[in-house]
Amino acid sequence: MASSSALSFSTCLRLGVRRRLHNPCISLISPAVVQKRLNHSIGFNKEIGNRFNCVIKASTAGMATETSGAVEKVEVFDTEETLAASLANYTAHLSDMFSKQRGAFTVVLSGGSLIKSLRKLVEPPYVDSIDWSKWHVFWVDERVVPKDHEDSNYKLAFDGFLSQVPILPGHVYAINDALSAEGAADDYEICLRHLVKNSVLDLSVSGFPKFDLMLLGMGPDGHVASLFPGHPLVNEKEKWVTSIKDSPKPPPERITFTFPVINSSAYIALVVCGAGKARPVQAALGKSENSNILPVQMVSPEGELTWFLDEGAASKL
Numbered sequence: 001m002a003s004s005s006a007l008s009f010s011t012c013l014r015l016g017v018r019r020r021l022h023n024p025c026i027s028l029i030s031p032a033v034v035q036k037r038l039n040h041s042i043g044f045n046k047e048i049g050n051r052f053n054c055v056i057k058a059s060t061a062g063m064a065t066e067t068s069g070a071v072e073k074v075e076v077f078d079t080e081e082t083l084a085a086s087l088a089n090y091t092a093h094l095s096d097m098f099s100k101q102r103g104a105f106t107v108v109l110s111g112g113s114l115i116k117s118l119r120k121l122v123e124p125p126y127v128d129s130i131d132w133s134k135w136h137v138f139w140v141d142e143r144v145v146p147k148d149h150e151d152s153n154y155k156l157a158f159d160g161f162l163s164q165v166p167i168l169p170g171h172v173y174a175i176n177d178a179l180s181a182e183g184a185a186d187d188y189e190i191c192l193r194h195l196v197k198n199s200v201l202d203l204s205v206s207g208f209p210k211f212d213l214m215l216l217g218m219g220p221d222g223h224v225a226s227l228f229p230g231h232p233l234v235n236e237k238e239k240w241v242t243s244i245k246d247s248p249k250p251p252p253e254r255i256t257f258t259f260p261v262i263n264s265s266a267y268i269a270l271v272v273c274g275a276g277k278a279r280p281v282q283a284a285l286g287k288s289e290n291s292n293i294l295p296v297q298m299v300s301p302e303g304e305l306t307w308f309l310d311e312g313a314a315s316k317l
């Protein structure tokens, strides 16, 4: 059993659960309610130490429960350290559950700051208690550069996480960095289709691969994966993996999972730290004046979405 810390995921304080509509862009909660919940959770914080925990409950059809379909939870932490501890516990819990249920745990990583937030997984108790042999690791997006390049999301994950845990090398699905962006995207999709055939990967009802856990970061502009605001790729409906050659954030050539794949996930953790990202968080969870939908607002998994926010990222809620 992997999860044993004091911040047990299953016993975490839940002040409520928000059921998502099919269009996640519509926030069901007024900012006043969010603020009230946050204040409430700060009260809890005094009792349990330095952790905030806020989960929001509301739906147009009345109060939702976790068993009534897709749910969205919001957790706010006062430090990146407590966020990392809770994220490790959450991941270990899911690892244990899926490893027992299906004999495999399919995990999708982002690049960027997300990798730093995984740092507690490489420490006791998790490094020793997780059944790493069941892990299969993928990337939600990758820059089309050699694997030893400083811009490579694979290199970032390898240096900060993968090199410190005993995941089988054959279960780590990096892109083929010898190919063009289009070639690498096609190659990665073929790899995913092969893994679906072999039952390593589940298939969702909509016919897209269903990953057990997707660990998403978000850029200050509200981008997730390599799906950027205003870019036509956010509307891709058919492909599993696609390529971009004009990424507004360097490097320009990347491959990325599409929204149908992201949203087929069983669990998504959206991990966001820093006041510089407070605006897109506000757009997604609070009241936003802006009618332009950001990519982060399009994250709406078939399963459960949990936001892991630090105080800075939650500062505009």
Ligand SMILES: O=C1O[C@H](COP(=O)(O)O)[C@@H](O)[C@H](O)[C@H]1O
Residues within 6 Å of the ligand: 109, 110, 111, 112, 113, 114, 141, 142, 143, 153, 216, 217, 218, 219, 220, 223, 224, 225, 226, 249
């Ligand atoms: O370019 C990328 O950016 C996002 C966000 O990165 P962050 O450093 O602001 O957290 C990341 O999630 C994505 O994987 C990466 O390719």
